[in-house]
Amino acid sequence: MVRGVRGAITVELNSADAIGEASRRLLSAIVDVNRIELEQIASVIFSATKDLDAETPALGVRQMGWTTIPLFCTQEMEVPDGLPRCIRVLVHVNTEKPQSEIRHVYLDGAVVLRPDIAGGG
DSSP, X not given: OEEEEEEXXXXXXXXXXXXXXHHHHHHHHHHHHHTOOGGGEEEEEEEEOTTOOSSOHHHHHHTTTOOSSOEEEEEOOOOTTOOSSEEEEEEXXXXXXXXXXXXXXXXXXXXXXOTTTTBTO
């Protein structure tokens, strides 16, 4: 069975270092709170807002050693009053856990996106 785990984080600066650090922090938190083994991860989809173009979130995660997991990046839709400097993620995990046990992780300014479930991180 495959489950989706959502998350998001805001980034202070549009720099490769800041994007990489935020991406690593977000994915580490998702893995930790859900007790995910890397072998369980089928793939990861990232989106970033238009104002984050110094580097891809995937590169930062590759630097954690995630070299065999398929990672995909795309640009987030631009919407009026959208949250700036935000990286969103959808992690596909092979797990027997019911969806009710999956903990989504929203960090820093991204908590406003889903305050109803942001407690996971």
